[in-house]
Amino acid sequence: MTTSNDPLATGTHTVEIDGVTQRYHVHGTGPVCVAHSGGPGIFWEYLRMPALEEHLTVVYPEPVGTGASGRLPSHPHGYTRARYSRFLTALIDHLGVPEVHLLGHSHGGFVAQYHALHHPGRIAGVILYESAPVTGPEHGAEAVRLVQEFAARHADNPGLPEVVEAFQSIPTISDDAQMTTVARGIFPAYFAEFWGREAEFGPARAAVTGTYISGLDEDLTPDAVDDRAALGSLTVPALVLVGRHDVVCGVRWAEELHELIPGSELVVLENSGHFGHLEEPEAFTKAVTAFVEAAARN
Structure with missing residues (x-):
């Protein structure tokens, strides 16, 4: 400090x-x-x-x-x-x-x-x-399409099921621990080539931490x-x-x-x-x- x-x-x-x-x-x-x-x-x-x-x-x-x-x-x-x-x-x-x-x-x-x-x-x-x-909805639909393309490219990778499960869990996040787990789970999909450079990027994945933020205003309306x-x-x-x-x-x-x-x-x-x-x-x-x-x- x-x-x-x-x-x-x-x-x-x-x-x-x-x-x-x-x-x-x-x-x-x-x-x-x-x-x-x-x-x-x-x-x-x-x-x-x-x-x-x-x-x-x-x-x-x-x-x-x-x-x-x-x-x-x-x-x-x-x-x-x-x-x-x-x-x-x-x-x-x-x-x-x-x-x-x-x-x-x-x-x-x-x-x-x-x-x-x-x-x-x-x-x-x-x-x-x-x-x-x-x-x-429009932004979400495009993301779903791109994630599906990512999954098709890496269909044989043993790490893919964890990534897919993490994406599916996003709507259920309700606390900090879940936020961190999901952020680490989806991390490989955020790279052009994560698994081929896992020794380089794996530590960054392990270090990711998050706080649950709802995306709602104080009156619970979406921002x-x-x-x-x-x-x-x-x-x-x-x-x-x-x-x-x-x-x-x-x-x-x-x-x-x-x-x-x-x-x-x-x-x-x-x-x-x-x-x-x-x-x-x-x-x-x-x-x-x-x-x-x-x-x-x-």
């Missing part, structure tokens, strides 16, 4: 926001990039990007409700995009820099695009990493995503980044985001699934740093 008063000193920090503890971690040097992890509810460590930290100062918040950050009184409910955005606003204020780049991965991408739409003033650029413009009508008004530079083999927020959604966001850039990582920063760290880092450098020149 850092003892520095500098909010951007390397190490672990906490700040109180609306009476709730926000924990965050700082690594690297260069322009500041706030990296919002996904789930919702997956602990931030899976998103650690050492190669990117060689070029950027990466700030990793532990989103409220996960890890060592505080819980809302309404936990596991109330973790809406508007709430996460409120915490991002306060965190960026606390960091004390004029602008940051905002990277959101998976559900964190939903949060990042919401924040860039509603609070663009302090955002130098937004990186939508494995995001989508919409959730709900649905449909940004299709709004994304045409996005005013900040945007990079859409996707792995060719992602089964959750695949290329279809990245292409749609790219088409909807004026002037956006689309990069497809050809040999990655949902975790390009792990499977193709050099290509991932090149895409993000080139985007940040281009934004700085404009």
Whole structure:
């Protein structure tokens, strides 16, 4: 734990926001990039990007409700995009820099695009990493299709039944232990090639931990995503980044985001699934740093 008063000193920090503890971690040097992890509810460590930290100062918040950050009184409910955005606003204020780049991965991408739409003033650029413009039945049907393709490709793999069972268990998650079990179970499907590189990625799978977040507001209404009508008004530079083999927020959604966001850039990582920063760290880092450098020149 850092003892520095500098909010951007390397190490672990906490700040109180609306009476709730926000924990965050700082690594690297260069322009500041706030990296919002996904789930919702997956602990931030899976998103650690050492190669990117060689070029950027990466700030990793532990989103409220996960890890060592505080819980809302309404936990596991109330973790809406508007709430996460409120915490991002306060965190960026606390960091004390004029602008940051905002990277959101998976559900964190939903949060990042919401924040860039509603609070663009302090955002130098937004990186939508494995995001989508919409959730709900259409998004779910596409995910089912892609998971079925994954299962067909790996039909003879002895690890496949565990993955399939974990996907089938998603609707029944109701506590932290179940969230962690399911996250670890589906993990191989989030890679272009997990089993062929299991010695490399197996430790990351074993380390995945999650908190159960319901996806409902405090009044138990779903926090649905449909940004299709709004994304045409996005005013900040945007990079859409996707792995060719992602089964959750695949290329279809990245292409749609790219088409909807004026002037956006689309990069497809050809040999990655949902975790390009792990499977193709050099290509991932090149895409993000080139985007940040281009934004700085404009």
